[in-house]
Amino acid sequence: MILSAANIGKRFEARWVLRDASLALDAGEVVLLAGKNGAGKTTLARILATLLEPDTGEIRFEGSALRGGRRDARRAIGFASHRPLLYLGLTPLENLTLFARLAGVSAPASRGAELLERLQMTPFARKPMERFSRGMVQRVSVARAFLGAPRLLLLDEPYAGLDDEGTAGVNALIQESKARGAATLVISHDRERLGALRTRLCVVDQGRVEAA
Amino acid sequence: MILSAANIGKRFEARWVLRDASLALDAGEVVLLAGKNGAGKTTLARILATLLEPDTGEIRFEGSALRGGRRDARRAIGFASHRPLLYLGLTPLENLTLFARLAGVSAPASRGAELLERLQMTPFARKPMERFSRGMVQRVSVARAFLGAPRLLLLDEPYAGLDDEGTAGVNALIQESKARGAATLVISHDRERLGALRTRLCVVDQGRVEAA
Amino acid sequence: MTLLTVALKDLQLHARDARFVATLFLFSASLVLILSVAFGPIFRNPAQEASATLWAALFFAGVLGLTRSLDLESESGGGDALRLTGADPYAVYLGKTIANVILLGGVFLLVLPIASVFFDVGNLKVLPGVLGVAALGVIGYAAWGTLFAAMARGLKARELLLSVLLFPSLVPLWIGAVKVTQALWAVGTADAVRDWIKVMVVSDILALALAAFLYELIQEASE
Amino acid sequence: MTLLTVALKDLQLHARDARFVATLFLFSASLVLILSVAFGPIFRNPAQEASATLWAALFFAGVLGLTRSLDLESESGGGDALRLTGADPYAVYLGKTIANVILLGGVFLLVLPIASVFFDVGNLKVLPGVLGVAALGVIGYAAWGTLFAAMARGLKARELLLSVLLFPSLVPLWIGAVKVTQALWAVGTADAVRDWIKVMVVSDILALALAAFLYELIQEASE
Amino acid sequence: MSVDLPRWTTGLGRALWAAALLMLAVSLWMILRAPVEAQMGIVQKIVYVHVPSAIVTLVAFGLTFAASIAYLTTRSWVWDAVAASACEVGLAFATVVMVTGPLWARSAWNTWWTWEPRLTTFLILWILYAGYHVVRASLHSSARRTVSSILGIVLFANLPIVWKSVEWWRGSLHPRNVTMTGEMRETLLVSMAAWFVFFAAAFLSRLRLEWAKEEDRGDTRVRHGAPGRVSA
Numbered sequence A, B: 001m002i003l004s005a006a007n008i009g010k011r012f013e014a015r016w017v018l019r020d021a022s023l024a025l026d027a028g029e030v031v032l033l034a035g036k037n038g039a040g041k042t043t044l045a046r047i048l049a050t051l052l053e054p055d056t057g058e059i060r061f062e063g064s065a066l067r068g069g070r071r072d073a074r075r076a077i078g079f080a081s082h083r084p085l086l087y088l089g090l091t092p093l094e095n096l097t098l099f100a101r102l103a104g105v106s107a108p109a110s111r112g113a114e115l116l117e118r119l120q121m122t123p124f125a126r127k128p129m130e131r132f133s134r135g136m137v138q139r140v141s142v143a144r145a146f147l148g149a150p151r152l153l154l155l156d157e158p159y160a161g162l163d164d165e166g167t168a169g170v171n172a173l174i175q176e177s178k179a180r181g182a183a184t185l186v187i188s189h190d191r192e193r194l195g196a197l198r199t200r201l202c203v204v205d206q207g208r209v210e211a212a
Numbered sequence C, D: 001m002t003l004l005t006v007a008l009k010d011l012q013l014h015a016r017d018a019r020f021v022a023t024l025f026l027f028s029a030s031l032v033l034i035l036s037v038a039f040g041p042i043f044r045n046p047a048q049e050a051s052a053t054l055w056a057a058l059f060f061a062g063v064l065g066l067t068r069s070l071d072l073e074s075e076s077g078g079g080d081a082l083r084l085t086g087a088d089p090y091a092v093y094l095g096k097t098i099a100n101v102i103l104l105g106g107v108f109l110l111v112l113p114i115a116s117v118f119f120d121v122g123n124l125k126v127l128p129g130v131l132g133v134a135a136l137g138v139i140g141y142a143a144w145g146t147l148f149a150a151m152a153r154g155l156k157a158r159e160l161l162l163s164v165l166l167f168p169s170l171v172p173l174w175i176g177a178v179k180v181t182q183a184l185w186a187v188g189t190a191d192a193v194r195d196w197i198k199v200m201v202v203s204d205i206l207a208l209a210l211a212a213f214l215y216e217l218i219q220e221a222s223e
Numbered sequence E: 001m002s003v004d005l006p007r008w009t010t011g012l013g014r015a016l017w018a019a020a021l022l023m024l025a026v027s028l029w030m031i032l033r034a035p036v037e038a039q040m041g042i043v044q045k046i047v048y049v050h051v052p053s054a055i056v057t058l059v060a061f062g063l064t065f066a067a068s069i070a071y072l073t074t075r076s077w078v079w080d081a082v083a084a085s086a087c088e089v090g091l092a093f094a095t096v097v098m099v100t101g102p103l104w105a106r107s108a109w110n111t112w113w114t115w116e117p118r119l120t121t122f123l124i125l126w127i128l129y130a131g132y133h134v135v136r137a138s139l140h141s142s143a144r145r146t147v148s149s150i151l152g153i154v155l156f157a158n159l160p161i162v163w164k165s166v167e168w169w170r171g172s173l174h175p176r177n178v179t180m181t182g183e184m185r186e187t188l189l190v191s192m193a194a195w196f197v198f199f200a201a202a203f204l205s206r207l208r209l210e211w212a213k214e215e216d217r218g219d220t221r222v223r224h225g226a227p228g229r230v231s232a
């Protein structure tokens, strides 16, 4: 079991967005998480990524409790979300090299270049990202999540703004991590794009994660 | 002919993103515009919405030339894009009322409330938008485009982040404007979501708009 | 109509963000303190010291206030949406100017008693006069500020650029405000510095007139 | 390693935006201008006037510089991504502090000659002394500033909050810097104000030490 | 509008530079020969650089003003190029004033700087026009043109203030106008003429540079064989 989250609860002000949400991810699983707008998918993903503290519940990552401070856990988790999580003043290559280096990935620059190549972004690898189109930013943002060959992937709407080629590129990367034994959580409103990669479908509803 | 754009060219610094792009939209048409990431779809939409000046070419709206300053043309065009085009510090209802009032729509507050109802956002109509989820912001953003019952609709990835319910709501609104005789341009990477509403498919490629 | 709607919208956005208003006031108050510590009070000439401190504090606080208004416009594209409503650009400009006048006026009313107490200047008899100068100063500040803020829209390092362009352009207005306030506090009348009042009026009118011609162009300037 | 990477990244972001540096310079120049016009004629003591103006200008320029660094972190989530790399928080803090020291040091080096020329103070003999105080002042400013900036992250009206928080904590450092610089320019030695140098050293160390304990907590503080 | 760089400007540019160098040499020779001023001595010779660069600065910013208006009415990028070139060269001359002024003040008034109307207003002018370039550098394409023309117009309001500052405010230290006579005056006039030609040469070179940049983009346009206008 790579990740197990039990009875996660999170409230903003007085409103409980998540309540007793439980989810377990095994090696090689690719779980598609769906749910209505505002259901709490992004909130859950941010909690699992250690960016947000849950109010209740417990999360175990590879057997031990996951806390915001656990540096090696963070390095083993790849996360992409609605916000690009990049410095738009830098180029894609500079961004990926920076984050790879800080995460202790070996040969950071060539790892970054490799991922950009995989997502057809090589022609733009050395252009500042400020003026990139929506889909171009998204590709780099997803690439960031794969930098450290993570054992847990949390992809919050990875296909947002991507064309077919981009979608295929992302799916190929997911396929590889799956083959490597990583657990993957993909949040998407589109139930088709993940295709045959999907091993399970879950839905967030009324603050809980339900199998569907 | 509601809109006819001929030989539109646009360059950023030395790079021509659009070059001889031509597109005509007739009353009641719903055109789906696809194209790779970075092809120039958003740039074209911003030009048609009078937010950007083209470097070459001519645009005619309802027979007369479209210029950034033409106030009545702006009021007859509904535009939604990647950026929400809203004040996130205000509530959805305040936003819609504000823009409706400034655009000279009669009964601005009730028009805003009506659109929010259509997109299932009534429960959140009086909450500041700052902490909204991605899909909730998107719904309000699309609602803004429909405020003035526009005769030309330019929707740049209107489905981004929307769940099925949201997609259905947007499609119902498009269907109505179509029935009213409006021309609609929908930009999307997903060729299915627009469904049977679509009357034509175009693709932006190498700076030109091609029929497909 | 457009004018009022825009002014109300801006004020509403500021008011919603109570922290912003509170911080702006705290900031102006601490500016008065820090400037007093740095440059005085040596009470050689309290009227001048007080009026210089007062206006300097208002000045810096104003730049931050303007930057904030600007950020509210650009952060999620609200300003673009405003343009697309086809509303009259000059009415939009005036609406924004009015909102800024109210914001800066509030700061002035807060800083005035602090400076008065700290430097022991002013009395109720000259208060109307001081409020009059304040009105001239604040209107000019808001009018020029709103104009330049529109140009700084879309630039990185907005607040810096705003201060680089705005600071120098406001110097005449600013010297006028300092001199007139000082005269009122020192001798109770502004007769000796009547010319500076004219300078201020001209500066205010110039900004409002320039905007009438240029604001639409500025607003439509796109990449 | 982490430290250098982070410092380089910050500097790279600023350098990419070369205009930012130019603007910061122009901004400091106009600050000198406005402060001199406001307070200039009061004093017959150029050393005090010049050192107060110099440090006040540095102060305001610094707040804007820090805000800018902060915006770069939060505008598209880069700061969150930094956290997620699992890099050592204190090394991140030191890296950012170093980048800020270099930025503020640059501003100081630009404003110093301006102040010297405009107020006709200083000479080459006391230059090493002045640079020494400047180093103490700038390190303290950057150390406190980076700490508070991390706290202000995610808040609206950041620059305002930043200045409200920073002002009080920096007052001792700031008075020290003004006094020592003034003494160096007026009498050529800082012997009489030796205590203030100690105050500055203590303030610098305090900030760096506090950060060692608090920075991780601040960084992890989430909604 | 054609984007071809007019050929004749190449010749004109060379001629202007040649004339400028020649005239500067003549004026230098006259400066060396001119009588040394009784009170200030040799330092007073700064006047032959100081006054011409000050006048040229004002003329250059005036040209920026006129060209900015022309841009906003015609929307032809050429006017924008003229405005920007004049402004950049003008800023360089303003910097010369900012250097020669204090050098002179050091010996004339025994201080580098004083907050006196002419000096203060000129410093404001310098900062504002430096700001013009920063803004210009931060923007792209047509926004750059529109915004910098607007600045070129708005900032011009400062020129009369700088010019009249010595008359409007009492207690200004700075001389109101040229007081020299005879040989010194003639020398000044020749220097003035030389600096004007120097300005014209520098301005034209700068303008050609701007033109070439625009042409680069034009080339791209031609290569792809698209019709259309290049003026924004």
Ligand code: HEM
Residues within 6 Å of the ligand: E047, E050, E051, E054, E055, E058, E097, E098, E100, E101, E102, E104, E105, E106, E108, E109, E112, E113, E118, E119, E122, E123, E162, E163, E174, E175, E176, E177, E178, E179, E180
């Ligand atoms: C548009 C700006 C300026 C103009 C048109 C201008 C023009 C002049 C003129 C006509 C003179 C008198 C020459 C003579 O003795 O016949 C002069 C002198 C002088 N100027 Fe300027 N000037 C300008 C800016 C400045 C600035 C910025 C400084 C800065 C320090 C400066 C410093 C001086 C000094 C020190 C003198 C000599 C004063 C004396 O002889 O007592 N000027 N200038």
Ligand SMILES: Nc1ncnc2c1ncn2[C@@H]1O[C@H](COP(=O)(O)OP(=O)(O)OP(=O)(O)O)[C@@H](O)[C@H]1O
Residues within 6 Å of the ligand: A012, A013, A017, A035, A036, A037, A038, A039, A040, A041, A042, A043, A044, B131, B132, B133, B134, B135, B136, B161, B163, D223
């Ligand atoms: N920081 C926050 N403060 C207050 N409320 C929040 C915050 N973040 C999220 N919320 C609220 O929590 C709810 C769930 O938000 P979340 O972003 O998790 O939804 P989601 O399932 O990702 O939706 P979408 O499909 O639209 O992306 C929403 O109602 C949102 O308004």
Ligand SMILES: Nc1ncnc2c1ncn2[C@@H]1O[C@H](COP(=O)(O)OP(=O)(O)OP(=O)(O)O)[C@@H](O)[C@H]1O
Residues within 6 Å of the ligand: A131, A132, A133, A134, A135, A136, A161, B012, B013, B017, B035, B036, B037, B038, B039, B040, B041, B042, B043, B044, C223
């Ligand atoms: N303001 C700008 N300055 C410079 N380049 C720009 C600007 N806006 C867009 N571009 C460039 O123009 C190209 C087209 O961008 P655009 O956003 O129109 O693409 P798009 O078709 O909408 O792509 P996507 O599917 O990713 O949204 C991209 O390469 C982008 O980098």
Ligand SMILES: [Mg+2]
Residues within 6 Å of the ligand: A041, A042, A043, A082, A156, B133, B134, B135
């Ligand atoms: Mg979400």
Ligand SMILES: [Mg+2]
Residues within 6 Å of the ligand: A133, A134, A135, B041, B042, B043, B082, B156
């Ligand atoms: Mg797009």
